[in-house]
Every structure is written in structure tokens, then in C-alpha cells.
Amino acid sequence: MKFTILTLFPDMVMSGLNDSIIKRGMDNGLLEVGAVNIRDFSADKHKRVDDYTYGGGAGMLMQAEPVYQALSSVTSESQKKPRVVYVTPQGRPFCQKMAEEFAKEEQLVLLCGHYEGIDERVLEECVTDYVSIGDYVLTGGELASMVIVDAVARLVPGVLHNETSAETESFHGELLEYPQYSRPEEWHGKRVPEVLLSGNSKKIREWRLTEAEKRTKERRPDLYEKYQLLQLAKKRLSVRKIHHMDMIEAINRGRATLIYMDETECLLMENQSGTYFHTTYEATEQETYRPHFLDKLGPESLDKIILLMEHNEGCVSEIEKELGLHMEYQNHTCALTRREKLPIRGLYAEDGKEGPTGISIEPLTLSDLDYALGLYKLQFDDPEYMKHRIENDPMYLARFHGAPAGIMGMHVDGSIGMLEVDPAFRRKHIGFALETYLYNKMIENGEIPYGYIFHTNQISINMQEKLGMYVAKEYSFWLHK
Numbered sequence: 001m002k003f004t005i006l007t008l009f010p011d012m013v014m015s016g017l018n019d020s021i022i023k024r025g026m027d028n029g030l031l032e033v034g035a036v037n038i039r040d041f042s043a044d045k046h047k048r049v050d051d052y053t054y055g056g057g058a059g060m061l062m063q064a065e066p067v068y069q070a071l072s073s074v075t076s077e078s079q080k081k082p083r084v085v086y087v088t089p090q091g092r093p094f095c096q097k098m099a100e101e102f103a104k105e106e107q108l109v110l111l112c113g114h115y116e117g118i119d120e121r122v123l124e125e126c127v128t129d130y131v132s133i134g135d136y137v138l139t140g141g142e143l144a145s146m147v148i149v150d151a152v153a154r155l156v157p158g159v160l161h162n163e164t165s166a167e168t169e170s171f172h173g174e175l176l177e178y179p180q181y182s183r184p185e186e187w188h189g190k191r192v193p194e195v196l197l198s199g200n201s202k203k204i205r206e207w208r209l210t211e212a213e214k215r216t217k218e219r220r221p222d223l224y225e226k227y228q229l230l231q232l233a234k235k236r237l238s239v240r241k242i243h244h245m246d247m248i249e250a251i252n253r254g255r256a257t258l259i260y261m262d263e264t265e266c267l268l269m270e271n272q273s274g275t276y277f278h279t280t281y282e283a284t285e286q287e288t289y290r291p292h293f294l295d296k297l298g299p300e301s302l303d304k305i306i307l308l309m310e311h312n313e314g315c316v317s318e319i320e321k322e323l324g325l326h327m328e329y330q331n332h333t334c335a336l337t338r339r340e341k342l343p344i345r346g347l348y349a350e351d352g353k354e355g356p357t358g359i360s361i362e363p364l365t366l367s368d369l370d371y372a373l374g375l376y377k378l379q380f381d382d383p384e385y386m387k388h389r390i391e392n393d394p395m396y397l398a399r400f401h402g403a404p405a406g407i408m409g410m411h412v413d414g415s416i417g418m419l420e421v422d423p424a425f426r427r428k429h430i431g432f433a434l435e436t437y438l439y440n441k442m443i444e445n446g447e448i449p450y451g452y453i454f455h456t457n458q459i460s461i462n463m464q465e466k467l468g469m470y471v472a473k474e475y476s477f478w479l480h481k
């Protein structure tokens with residue numbers, strides 16, 4: 001990902017960012033950070049870029065033309081128009097969700113103001129986002145830009161070597177992070193909580209959740225309130241647990257934003273994919289049912305819905321009509337709700353190593369991209385999607401006596417899928433091995449594996465049931481713009 005910072009103080013931002021993890025990301029070719037000196041674009045012989053404010057008032061303002069020229073020098077060399085972020089105390093408050101949104105971009109341009117700010121006309125013409133890093137005023141935008149680059153850069157796949165640590169930490173699903181301890185076991189008379197020494201991963205997970213809740217309630221009551229609303233949604237969704245497992249798991253995994261909720265229905269957004277999920281908790285009797293959110297949300301919020309998973313058939317036609325979406329597929333949700341890992345049954349040896357069956361499982365990497373695409377293209381031909389999946393979530397490759405034999409992984413919305421067994425290796429339990437391995441990894445992580453089965457695919461329904469999955473009897477409906 002490329003960051004370009006437009007500033008009067010390029011050395012300040014470059015020296016601040018050219019160290020530690022960001023530097024390693026640059027050295028590895030994952031990040032590119034550059035600064036452009038706005039002063040280089042001044043037509044003035046003294047290289048001035050500021051002037052008095054019309055209408056009077058204290059201080060000087062940065063003029064439109066040098067800023068415009070500096071921005072044009074950056075945007076004209078980009079194939080796709082990049083987002084241009086003006087950092088200002090008058091912007092939208094910067095937060096983790098915004099960092100996640102920015103991290104999806106190929107390039108981000110950050111514009112730093114100085115003096116009293118920048119002539120409004122060039123902002124109107126060029127800026128796509130106004131962002132503040134907090135309710136206080138700095139002497140210029142440089143520190144704010146550095147904060148944004150740092151928070152976004154660490155989310156770029158590969159920048160943090162420990163991939164999972166970008167997810168399990170502060171601001172994960174409205175909860176602050178739990179307390180953590182390192183050696184020694186006792187320091188200044190304080191012992192590490194016993195449970196953390198127990199090796200019991202279920203107990204440790206429970207303890208961490210309780211501590212995270214306590215800490216959030218105490219330190220950030222505003223976040224805690226949002227967390228409680230999501231917990232209430234989860235409780236209401238549990239009346240049809242399997243059917244709603246996609247929504248429940250989005251909440252459990254800290255990936256849900258509550259968009260609308262009342263006593264009968266709920267609309268969530270899954271943060272990573274931007275997919276919306278809607279349901280009425282209980283099935284409704286009416287043939288058509290107008291969801292309340294259509295009348296409660298403003299046009300700006302409704303316009304953002306381009307992919308929606310509807311859990312009540314009665315709502316489909318109203319949503320299609322009102323939001324201009326159309327139904328593409330219907331499917332059943334299936335979920336593996338057991339808390340103990342599945343038996344391996346000799347499918348492979350410990351840790352996915354090759355067992356007597358000849359099957360082994362390992363993480364799928366970018367070097368297997370062509371193989372994975374060759375298999376998956378039968379269903380879905382999008383190289384970028386597969387690359388994104390490999391970079392962002394666990395995907396697995398099965399081998400049969402060393403030869404690649406199948407793949408499986410997780411969709412961007414968190415459902416499991418993309419199971420493909422190489423036609424050359426059918427009937428060798430490759431599919432069962434991949435599923436068992438992936439489900440066990442998820443169970444170890446405290447997650448409930450769930451997926452969608454195309455409604456006519458009886459073979460797949462039978463296979464999932466054999467593995468202990470419950471299949472919802474109801475249909476869910478994918479609605480696309």
C-alpha cells in the first residue's frame with residue numbers, strides 16, 4: 001500500500017515513520033511511504049505558500065494553487081483516483097473502523113494543513129475525506145497524518161508478522177483488550193492470575209472476556225453500551241440459532257456493527273466484507289413483510305446497502321423494491337455448534353502432518369495461488385478474491401502423498417467455503433480431512449464454524465450432517481445491487 005503525505009515538513013513525517021514496523025514493511029516492499037513538499041509547488045520567488053485571510057481575522061492561510069499543484073503531481077501519476085484525506089480538527093473522528101476501511105485502498109494521500117488552514121476552494125475540489133485524530137488542536141497536520149499512516153499500515157497483510165494480533169486486541173468488537181502478563185510469575189508481590197498458568201484454553205478465553213468486559217465498562221462506558229446492545233441482539237437472534245449463526249458469529253468474532261434493532265428485527269453490518277444481514281427474530285406469518293429499517297434509516301444509510309443477506313423470505317420483495325437489490329441465491333445456513341474438537345479419525349496425523357492415508361494439510365500460501373485458482377475457477381473466477389482470502393484469513397491446502405489435492409478456507413464474510421477437491425483425488429476423504437482440520441482450528445479459537453449450502457445441494461447437506469453440522473430448515477437469501 002502506498003501512502004503519500006503532502007506537507008510543508010517532509011523531513012518530520014519521514015523521520016517519524018522510517019523506523020520499527022513501518023520501516024520493515026517498507027523494506028519488505030509491502031508499504032511505500034513518501035512525502036511531497038508543498039513548498040516545491042509555489043510560484044512565488046520566495047517559495048511562500050501562505051497569505052492573509054479574506055474578511056480579516058488572525059493568522060495566515062495556505063493558498064489554493066500550490067496545494068492544488070502538489071496534489072495534481074501525485075494524483076496524475078496514479079491509475080485510479082486515490083482517496084485524499086485532509087487531516088483537520090474539523091474532520092470525522094479517526095477510529096479503528098476507519099483505519100480498516102482505509103487499509104483496503106491501494107493508495108492513500110494525506111494532506112497536512114498549517115497556519116490557520118487551507119483555502120476552502122481547493123479542499124472542495126480535491127479532498128474526499130476530512131479526518132480528525134481527536135478533539136484538540138495541533139500546530140499542523142503532520143502528527144495526525146503519522147498517526148493515521150501507522151494505524152492503517154499495520155493492518156496491511158504481512159506488515160505485522162504475527163497476523164492474528166491485528167485482530168485480537170483493543171477495539172476488537174467494541175471491547176477493550178484484557179490485561180496481559182509476561183515473566184516472571186511474581187513481580188512486586190503480584191502474581192499472574194492462576195487461570196493463565198492453567199493451560200486450559202476455554203477457561204482462559206472466558207477469563208479474558210470477563211476482564212475485557214470489566215475494563216471496558218470502567219474505562220469506556222460509551223463502548224460498553226454498544227457492546228451491550230450487540231449482546232442483546234445476540235440473545236434475540238438465538239431463538240433461531242442455526243439460521244442466524246452468521247449474525248451471531250459476526251457479533252462473537254467482534255465483526256458486527258449494529259445498524260438497526262427493535263423488538264422484532266435486527267440489521268447488522270459485517271465489518272470485513274461490508275455485507276448487511278437482516279432478520280426478524282421469529283418467522284413471520286405474512287407473505288410479505290415490510291422491514292421496519294426501511295422506514296427508520298435515512299437515504300444515506302440505505303444507499304450503502306449493496307449486498308444483503310435476508311433471513312426472512314417475506315422481507316425479500318420489499319427490500320428488492322425499495323433498495324434496488326435483486327435476489328441471486330437462496331441457501332441454508334449450517335453450523336457446527338459442538339465445543340469439542342472433531343475426532344481426526346486417522347485422516348491425517350497430528351498438526352496436519354501426513355498420516356497412513358497419505359493426506360496432509362498445510363496453510364495455503366500465495367505460492368499456491370495458481371493451483372487454487374485452477375481448482376476454484378470452476379465455480380468462481382476472480383483471482384483478486386482468492387489472493388485476498390489467502391492474505392487475510394486462514395486457507396488450507398491438502399496434499400495426497402505430497403501432491404496438491406484440494407483447498408478450503410473462509411469467505412470474506414466469515415463463512416467457511418471454497419472447498420474444492422482436485423478431480424484426480426476424489427473419493428480419498430480429502431474433503432473430510434480439510435473440513436475436519438479447518439473446523440478444529442476454529443473450535444480451538446472459540447469460533448463456531450458456519451457456512452452456506454446452496455438450497456438444492458443435497459450431497460453437500462448430507463456431508464455436513466455427517467460431520468455433525470446442523471442445517472437450518474429455513475432459507476436465507478442473498479440480495480445484490
Ligand code: ADE
Pocket residue numbers: 087088089131132133134135136137138139140141144
Ligand atoms: N491538525 C491540527 N489538529 C488536528 C487534529 N486534532 N486532528 C487532525 N489534524 C489536525
